[in-house]
Amino acid sequence: MRASVQTKEVRDAILDATDLLLSRYGYKKMTIDDLAREVGIGKGSVYLHFSSKEEIVLSHIDRIVDRVKEDLEKIAASKAPPEEKLREMVLSRVLIRFDNVQHYTESIDELLSSLRAKVIERRKQYFREEAEIFAGVIKEGQKAGEFAKGDADEFARIFVTSTNSLLPAGLSTQELGERSHVRKKALAVCGLLLKGLTNK
Amino acid sequence: MRASVQTKEVRDAILDATDLLLSRYGYKKMTIDDLAREVGIGKGSVYLHFSSKEEIVLSHIDRIVDRVKEDLEKIAASKAPPEEKLREMVLSRVLIRFDNVQHYTESIDELLSSLRAKVIERRKQYFREEAEIFAGVIKEGQKAGEFAKGDADEFARIFVTSTNSLLPAGLSTQELGERSHVRKKALAVCGLLLKGLTNK
Numbered sequence: 001m002r003a004s005v006q007t008k009e010v011r012d013a014i015l016d017a018t019d020l021l022l023s024r025y026g027y028k029k030m031t032i033d034d035l036a037r038e039v040g041i042g043k044g045s046v047y048l049h050f051s052s053k054e055e056i057v058l059s060h061i062d063r064i065v066d067r068v069k070e071d072l073e074k075i076a077a078s079k080a081p082p083e084e085k086l087r088e089m090v091l092s093r094v095l096i097r098f099d100n101v102q103h104y105t106e107s108i109d110e111l112l113s114s115l116r117a118k119v120i121e122r123r124k125q126y127f128r129e130e131a132e133i134f135a136g137v138i139k140e141g142q143k144a145g146e147f148a149k150g151d152a153d154e155f156a157r158i159f160v161t162s163t164n165s166l167l168p169a170g171l172s173t174q175e176l177g178e179r180s181h182v183r184k185k186a187l188a189v190c191g192l193l194l195k196g197l198t199n200k
Numbered sequence: 201m202r203a204s205v206q207t208k209e210v211r212d213a214i215l216d217a218t219d220l221l222l223s224r225y226g227y228k229k230m231t232i233d234d235l236a237r238e239v240g241i242g243k244g245s246v247y248l249h250f251s252s253k254e255e256i257v258l259s260h261i262d263r264i265v266d267r268v269k270e271d272l273e274k275i276a277a278s279k280a281p282p283e284e285k286l287r288e289m290v291l292s293r294v295l296i297r298f299d300n301v302q303h304y305t306e307s308i309d310e311l312l313s314s315l316r317a318k319v320i321e322r323r324k325q326y327f328r329e330e331a332e333i334f335a336g337v338i339k340e341g342q343k344a345g346e347f348a349k350g351d352a353d354e355f356a357r358i359f360v361t362s363t364n365s366l367l368p369a370g371l372s373t374q375e376l377g378e379r380s381h382v383r384k385k386a387l388a389v390c391g392l393l394l395k396g397l398t399n400k
Contacts, residue, residue: 117374120374120375123375148395154388155392157385157388158388158389158392161362161365161366161385161388161389162361162362162363162365162389162392162393163362163365164365165361165362165363165364165365165367166361167365169369174317174320175320175323185357185361188354188357188358188361189358189361189362191396192355192358192362192393192396192397193362193392193393194396195348195395195396195397195399196391196392196393196394196395196396196397196399197392197395197396198399199395199396199398199399
C-alpha cells in the first residue's frame with residue numbers, strides 16, 4: 001500500500017516536471033536527464049516508471065484528460081438539472097484542457113509531428129469516454145422528460161464533436177485565442193444544441 | 201483581357217502542379233524547379249506569379265477554400281428551403297475540403313510546423329467569410345418565420361465552430377477517418393443545431 005502510494009507520487013512528480021520542462025524547452029530539447037534532475041531522482045528511477053520520453057509525454061496528456069473525466073463525472077453526479085450539467089460539462093472539457101496547456105509556447109508544436117499518430121489514436125479513445133459521461137446525463141434528462149427522445153449516445157457524440165474544435169491542438173492554445181472567447185464560443189454552441197435537445 | 205486570362209491559366213496550372221507534387225513528395229521535398237518542370241514553364245515564370253514556395257502553398261489552400269465559398273454562395277442563392285440550404289452548406293464546407301486533400305499522405309503533416317502561424321491566421325479569415333454566407337441564409341429563414349429570432353451572425357458562427365472539428369487539419373484527412381463517417385457526423389451535428397434553430 002505504502003509502496004504503491006510512493007510509486008504514484010514519483011510518477012506524478014515526473015509528470016509535473018514534464019509539464020514544467022515542456023513549457024521551458026519544448027519536446028525535442030527535453031531530456032530524461034533534465035527530468036531526473038528536476039525531480040531529484042536518478043535517471044534509472046525515471047525508467048522504472050516510463051520506458052521512453054514519448055511514453056512520458058503521452059502519459060502527461062493522459063493525465064490532463066483524466067482531470068477532465070474526473071470533473072465530468074463529478075458534474076454528472078451532482079444534483080443540478082441535466083441541462084445545467086451539460087453546460088458545465090462542455091465548459092469543463094474545453095477549459096480544463098485550455099488551462100492545462102496555455103503556458104506552453106509554440107515550441108510545443110513540434111510534438112505533433114513526432115507523436116501525431118499516437119496522439120490521434122488516443123484522442124479517439126478520450127472522446128469516446130467523454131461521450132459516455134455525456135450520454136448518462138442525457139438519458140437522465142430524457143427520463144425526466146426534459147430532453148427530446150432519441151439515441152442518447154448519438155446526442156452525446158454531437159456535443160463532443162461540435163465542441164472539439166475548441167480544444168487545444170498539439171498542446172497549444174495558440175489557434176484558439178483568448179480564454180474568454182473560447183468560453184463564450186463553447187457556451188454558444190452548447191446553447192443551440194440544448195435548444196435542439198429540449199425541442200420535443 | 202486575353203493576357204489576364206493567360207495569367208489566371210498559368211497560375212492555375214502552377215497550383216494544379218502544387219497539388220500533384222504535394223501529394224507525391226510533401227511540402228519540404230517539393231521544389232520550385234519540380235513545379236516549373238511539371239507545368240512546362242521556366243523557373244522564372246513561376247516567380248512571376250508567386251514570390252516563394254510558401255506563398256504557392258498558401259495560395260493552393262486559398263483555392264480550396266475559394267471552391268468552398270463558391271459552392272456555399274451557390275447553395276445560398278438556390279431556391280431550396282433555408283433549413284435544407286444550411287444542411288447542404290454544412291456538408292459542402294466539410295466535404296469539399298475533405299475531397300481536396302484526401303489524396304495527401306502523412307508526409308504533408310510537416311507543412312504544419314513551417315507554415316502553421318500563417319495557416320492559422322488565414323483560417324480565421326476563411327471561417328469569418330463562411331459564417332457570413334451562413335448568416336444570410338439564417339436571416340432568410342428568420343424572415344420566413346422558420347427560424348428562431350436572435351443574432352443571425354452568432355447563429356452562423358455556431359454552425360461554423362461546431363463543424364470545424366470535421367475539417368482536415370494540416371491538409372490531412374488522417375485524423376478524420378472515413379469520408380462516410382465524416383459526412384454522418386456533420387449531418388448529426390447540423391441536425392441538432394437545426395432543431396435548436398427551429399425551436400421558437
